[in-house]
Amino acid sequence: MEIQTTVGEYLINQLYSLNVKHIFGIPGDYVLGFYDQLSNSKIKTITTCDEQGAGFAADAYARLNGIGAVCVTYCVGGLKLLNTTAEAYAEKSAVVIISGSPGISERKNLSLLHHKVKDYDTQYNIFKNVTVASTVLDDINIIPIEIERVLSSAIQQKLPVYIEIPRDMVYKVVKGPQKCNIPDFIINPKAMREVLDETANMINNSNNPVVVAGVEIQRFGLQNYLLEFLNKTSIPVVSTPLSKSVLSENHPMYLGVYEGAVGYQNVRQYVEQSDCVLILGSFITDFDFGNSPTPVDQEKTINAMSSKIYIKYHNFDNIPLKEYLKNLCKINIKKFPINNKIIKGQKTKILRNKISNEKITVNGLFTILNGFITAENIVIADVGDSLFGGLDLFIHKGTEFISPAFYLSMGFAIPASLGAQLSNPNIRPIVLVGDGAFQMTGMELSTIAKENLNPIIVLLNNDGYRTERNMLDGPFNNLYCWNYSKITEIIGKGNSYIVETEKQLETALSNANKNLKEFSLIEVRLDRWDSSNALRRLTNTFGKKIKEISDHSE
């Protein structure tokens, strides 16, 4: 069915039909008309304190919802989104960037309209570097086609896209299909046959295969196929930092998070000594694969990515992960015997038996959190020990764990909890954030308060950029210490707690749990040099690298 409407309303309809129910951003004069249309639509507009917060919120929303959107004004708004869009690109998140821009007609009269940098297409050119598709809606004849092309790319590839609307185009009338038509991949059945045969052959001839379940399993919503495959074959499975929570951590086949040299040694050994590694939807990053150049022997590896599969030293183009995985469940792959001893050893939910009155430590903090998190929570980790300690948390069935575990941009977690809880009001975010990251975007708690959301923020205050202290310390790693708990007074909402002992943490978590009507901020005061074991392992590796560079580069 075709509809006839204004360009702005047409775009809004297409977004809504793809499940965009919220849009994040800040208005400005070049985008005011579109904001007005948004406020009269079924999509709810969430204005944040700064565009950066909108970008992170939209990214988290897209990770959980399949697609997210952010809407800003030209350059002064858009260019603040470069970093969050780069994150969405690096970690595969379908964020639609919508930017207003000067009207085509007014550009002719004056060459320097406010917010302009070099040329009128500067922002468009810049965004090409961090998106998979982009368009300027300046030709009324092809607008429906352009919108469909760009949104299809976002959905099919789970990558960010850019749509710019000159303000004099917003109210022009277009006619086009009511719903975005996302075309299917065209698959060569013979290529599919070949890759499946090879896969079955490699797995069936192996003794101790292992599955690395990557983040694309979550992004493309393929968890059920993964579970079916594991159930059928009984092959042990690991996640990676970026894909943690891709399956429940009490799944019988689950070994733990694989982090190469910096992770648990028994998980590492299992993967690296396997004679057939089936990597599903992962990309080989330094953090996911523990900063070691050749973690697994390519000869033994099947690496299936979203649209390309590498087996040993050759590869297959245009085989989508979804179809591949679906078929893997059907073909003849044998069931492996379960080695209970190995599998049981890898994963344990470590709990605190006795909560003491002693000074809280990082390990104590995460152990206590382990007993607190339920299937009604989502854990959102910022960069630093929030992430590395967080990787050791035991994540239940149904719970999610999200973090920027490859791009590692600080300041993600608090605005991400805004996006996450709006995408699913039934989950309550537990946000793990360091003091450095909090100083970047923590004030988005204001937007969280405005939207009546109730995340529990656990602020790991260790007095500076802790991750860097282990690598190379100096005065540049120090932060000016805030009285973080006073933030609730600025915002006029929320509860805050200062925690110095294990007992205080338990009380704070218990109170936060009961208070459903607003956010809770729990500032955990940690020793400056305390850290999780994971962070210590990691920064030793990375610090050694900096030392090596300074020793050997002359």
Next chain:
Amino acid sequence: MEIQTTVGEYLINQLYSLNVKHIFGIPGDYVLGFYDQLSNSKIKTITTCDEQGAGFAADAYARLNGIGAVCVTYCVGGLKLLNTTAEAYAEKSAVVIISGSPGISERKNLSLLHHKVKDYDTQYNIFKNVTVASTVLDDINIIPIEIERVLSSAIQQKLPVYIEIPRDMVYKVVKGPQKCNIPDFIINPKAMREVLDETANMINNSNNPVVVAGVEIQRFGLQNYLLEFLNKTSIPVVSTPLSKSVLSENHPMYLGVYEGAVGYQNVRQYVEQSDCVLILGSFITDFDFGNSPTPVDQEKTINAMSSKIYIKYHNFDNIPLKEYLKNLCKINIKKFPINNKIIKGQKTKILRNKISNEKITVNGLFTILNGFITAENIVIADVGDSLFGGLDLFIHKGTEFISPAFYLSMGFAIPASLGAQLSNPNIRPIVLVGDGAFQMTGMELSTIAKENLNPIIVLLNNDGYRTERNMLDGPFNNLYCWNYSKITEIIGKGNSYIVETEKQLETALSNANKNLKEFSLIEVRLDRWDSSNALRRLTNTFGKKIKEISDHSE
């Protein structure tokens, strides 16, 4: 004299020799080695809460100091600087962006090192769009030449530049000249003769010439030549929003700020009815020229920009503004009779006779501020009524007024005051900022506290995005209201005041004036629909434009 040192120290030496005494930023692992070198150098490192704050601070520092610098890590740091660098480009500010990046050697081992987006040169490619010169220091043989090339461009053109250092290059040894050699422009003396003759001819044959003194006069430090020229010729002079404070507002020849259709009508008429308009170092933006397409007749215009001069319908390349202006002071241009009546009428320092107990208004606020600002202050205005009301402030000799009056990026003023006061500790910033902008970057008051600076922040709290309300209002213009004065409790430093009447404002300003040891935050609670006359004129024009677009674009 040649020196031999490490790449990092070489760059530091060059920057220091060009007068970079402070550098703003946040460290990260790819730039830690360079941060370590910085902390052992004569340049002081100022770490901010977020990279955005560092970018704005460096821009303000560069505006006052001639050059500024910001230093960050790869992508997660650098890409947060896109907007502030675009601002520096749009408004001509010589900011040097320094970014660490993955070592060249380590890129070979693993294709996905953390923080990477598409390719290792993604950040470099993006920054080309907002800088005038850029380089990656990856070839040891040409590093001194590259550094000189890039820094020369920054200094000569007063535009931002980008320097990326792969982390394995920082400690390599280079040999090069001790000081950056900034080459002089090569000028064709015959071209100079021709342009001077034409200029003299046009001015001498005119009856009521006028000078528009643009922002490049300030950026290139040409104020003395301007004063000499005005003194010699007695030609009346106006500034523009972007160049306000380019000369003292009690200069006998000064008419006021020219803002085209939205400014004072008598200033507008004088400029637009002049028979010879000499524009010196300005660019014809919609805000500076009041959003009207042809404010002045090209037939009557001499438009001298930093390196190019337009006269009527022809132009001269490669004539630097400095040399042109220097020569204008020497050639035969007549002295015009002073029309005291006209000149006197344009500029008045409006003062409040009697401070009342009545509710404070925007006009009341600016009138009272007029009586408060002295030659020891610098006024830094953010976007909105902070800027438009601020344009009517009377700026003394020696005082500066800075604002993003063309690029108009919100959130500039508070971090800018950090950069401004570090560049000149003898001035005390008066910061004018709206509530919307404050929510973006106001927490950089923490960095201001850390550095023991003492700006006076005047927060115009009018409950939302005031500028937009006049154009097109909706719920998207509402802000969640903070208890702004509590910020001093979070930071543990600074004094804050809540002002609702004129009397309270006077008391707060007087107390802030006496408290030299920390910042003061004065929250002025304004009526939601109150605004300065200037903003009302402006938004009527801009709102009409949005209305026109919506009416006529179907």
